[in-house]
Amino acid sequence: MELILDIFTSICFFIGSLSIIIGACGLIKLPDVFSRIHAAGMIDTGGTAFFILGMIFQTGWSLITVKLILIGVFIFFTSPVTSHVTANLARQKNILPVGKKIGKIL
Amino acid sequence: MKSFILFFILFSLWLLMSGHYNVLIVSLGIISCAFCVYVAKRGKLIDDEGLPIFFMPRLLNYLIWLFKEILKSNLSTAKVIINGKVEPETFTVKTSQVTDVAKVTYANSITLTPGTVTTKIQKGVFEVHALNSDFGNEVRTSEMDKKVTWLEGKK
Numbered sequence: 001m002e003l004i005l006d007i008f009t010s011i012c013f014f015i016g017s018l019s020i021i022i023g024a025c026g027l028i029k030l031p032d033v034f035s036r037i038h039a040a041g042m043i044d045t046g047g048t049a050f051f052i053l054g055m056i057f058q059t060g061w062s063l064i065t066v067k068l069i070l071i072g073v074f075i076f077f078t079s080p081v082t083s084h085v086t087a088n089l090a091r092q093k094n095i096l097p098v099g100k101k102i103g104k105i106l
Numbered sequence: 107m108k109s110f111i112l113f114f115i116l117f118s119l120w121l122l123m124s125g126h127y128n129v130l131i132v133s134l135g136i137i138s139c140a141f142c143v144y145v146a147k148r149g150k151l152i153d154d155e156g157l158p159i160f161f162m163p164r165l166l167n168y169l170i171w172l173f174k175e176i177l178k179s180n181l182s183t184a185k186v187i188i189n190g191k192v193e194p195e196t197f198t199v200k201t202s203q204v205t206d207v208a209k210v211t212y213a214n215s216i217t218l219t220p221g222t223v224t225t226k227i228q229k230g231v232f233e234v235h236a237l238n239s240d241f242g243n244e245v246r247t248s249e250m251d252k253k254v255t256w257l258e259g260k261k
Contacts, residue, residue, distance in 0.1 A: 026187035046180040080217035087225040099194030
């Protein structure tokens with residue numbers, strides 16, 4: 001039983017690390033601020049979600065599980081706010097995104 | 107009524123976080139939660155915006171759908187980063203929600219799914235930046251907009 005849980009944890013950690021590495025590559029590779037936010041969002045959602053899931057497999061049903069889920073919930077609610085603040089500040093400084101604009105922009 | 111719900115939420119959070127169930131600790135928890143509810147009530151923070159309980163009956167259903175979307179768009183963002191086929195586009199979408207909380211929920215959901223970010227907000231219009239025209243089309247079909255309006259439940 002413990003072996004199965006360990007295997008599940010390793011798979012989750014592997015997927016989480018993969019998405020963090022790809023997100024970090026995107027942070028360097030993509031052209032401008034707005035595109036880089038997408039890569040950071042991938043680290044925020046995919047990376048943390050899979051890491052927390054892997055840790056939950058290790059703890060089983062206990063109070064630590066609840067605390068891990070709460071960490072996930074708080075990251076889940078705060079990470080879009082920071083992304084939006086970054087994007088909104090760049091727009092207020094009149095930095096226009098690369099690429100095509102469809103219709104009228106605010 | 108809403109004060110009781112807030113007290114219940116705060117106190118269950120206290121019990122889950124502490125893990126000690128002595129008489130002393132639990133009574134200290136009751137006192138501090140009651141004080142928090144008193145301060146929130148005095149500051150007139152307990153309204154639909156501070157405590158959106160009208161979301162609650164449909165929230166779980168929405169969260170499951172949102173997780174599915176996040177997983178899907180995580181995969182496609184990873185593909186775009188590896189392929190290098192980046193054609194960013196910016197556009198505006200209209201929102202059909204009534205309350206401010208629901209609008210914030212919609213904007214946060216757009217930002218949470220990788221590949222789309224809300225960059226600016228005016229009264230009923232969001233400006234959205236998408237990594238690719240596929241991501242852009244997903245927002246423009248306004249499936250998520252309908253879901254959030256359903257979650258709000260005011261129409």
